[in-house]
Amino acid sequence: MKNTFKTVFSLITIVALSSFTYLGGGHGYHVGDVATDFELENIDGKTVSLSDYKSAKGFIVIFTCNTCPYAVAYEDRIEALNKKYADQGYPVIAIMPNNTDVKPGDNMEAMQARAKAKGFTFPYLMDEGQKIYPQYGATKTPHVYVLQKTTKGNVVKYIGAIDDNYQDASAVNTKYVEDAVDALLAGKEIKETQTRAIGCSIKV
Secondary structure, X not given: OHHHHHHHHHHHHHHHHHHHHHHHOOOOOOOOOEEOOOOEEEOOOOEEOHHHOOOOOEEXXXXXXXXXXXXHXXXXXXXXXXXXXXXXXXXXXXXXXXXXXXXXXXXXXHHHHHHHHHOOOOOEEXXXXXXXXXXXXXXXXXXXXXXXXXXXXXXXXXXXXXOOOOOOHHHOOOOHHHHHHHHHHOOOOOOOOEOOOOOEEOOO
């Protein structure tokens, strides 16, 4: 009986941990953590850091790419987020995390071409050496981290998906990122601080 109980308990623990890992990546930042800064190359050849944004109130950091159908489906919505919130202090910072040997369609030249074709108004950075996305715990493209600038640093306030319908922007019921940023701007608590990111796995 004891062995049966131990087995059942072990299975429950494994399932719980697996669910947590799937939701937030398991490793990396959790809501409430302070995110360290980075210095990554932008499509214009310049390096970009969070510290460059002196007047920012926070950031919408999005791990995304050119080649994932989910990421492509969200491109216009990512651009809309930047247009809506950059002037309010929450600019989009997009980071391409894939190994370009595995996904050459995500190399810098391809990133530059995609950004030009789509008219991106936000930085589109290359995670050279794939050092930053593991710090965050990102597992998908797209995967979003909303940060709020505080005296302690850039605190993670939301992790997950952009909204609840990757297939059809017109059929979205809940805009997770917008709700999170709107709450921060209003000085209110974010109702849903973590959701499951839907997208392609990051290629290593």
